[in-house]
Amino acid sequence: MATLLWPDDKSVQGGLDIMSRRRRVISELANGKNLAVQLQDLLQNGLVGNGSGLAREIIHEILRSFTDCLFLLSSAESGEVCDNGGSKDSDLASKKRSADSDSKNRRGCYKRRRGSETWTELSRTTEDNYAWRKYGQKEILNAKFPRCYFRCTHKHDQGCKATKQVQRAEDDSEIYQITYIGVHTCKRNTRLSPQIITETDPWEELSGGSKPRTNIGHGNVHVHVHVSAEVKQEHLEDTLSDVTENSFPSLGSIFDQQVLADACQQLDYLDSVDMDAFMASCIALDGVGDYCEGLL
DNA sequence: GGGATTTGACCTAG
């Protein structure tokens, strides 16, 4: 599914026309469907050799495909183009050069970006398959832990406006609430192959320390409905409700939440999955793709 | 030396 070429920043920010968007959605869905079929074949033949790793890669691509489709569809619905921050200088160097009056007066000039392209995940890891650069940390009122602010590493070289905020959950400090704001418009070459979720202490990483600074991820499934194996079912259901009811209101009816929940859970438990159930999940996801395609 | 992080200042939205 690496076949989807993300447009450059301008084309996204300027808004894709309906036909382009439609073509991309169809392309993504077709790709997802093909991958689901590949996965089905793979599973029918048994996961011998490195089949398990391959299956995992295919799964991640399928999930990413649906994620991208949802983004395309949701932004088409709302008609919004998140051009926030457009008033900001995008060129750090020129900002420095223009110095003094101008740049200093503009410091802090920004628009808050919380809009329809915002969603929240609960996860035991702060990592995902993107490269993030931390740009701030704030103590939040009545919050036990500070909130950390990340922007895409490619903000300047590719104009990617994606940001995320990471905050430890109050009640369960093992869980991180990750709010993603904006869609990645950078090219996907920064993404790594999916990897296994690790048990490292992400907060230690956030707070500095000797670990690598670039948050290039482990397999924190990049789908709105990410579920790490340890997150409880109610978290999953909350997230699903949030996604379908708030982020994609008119898409909500497409998804049988339980079907998706089961599917996602099965995908995360690949190692110990019941193959029949897993196959059913793949078919369910494939069905979602068919349904979307039918709508277009 | 260059890229990433830290952190106080700055600014806006509510």
Next chain:
DNA sequence: CTAGGTCAAATCCC
């Protein structure tokens, strides 16, 4: 007025 989001100089680290 204040909480929260961002900037950017200083600092860290490879």
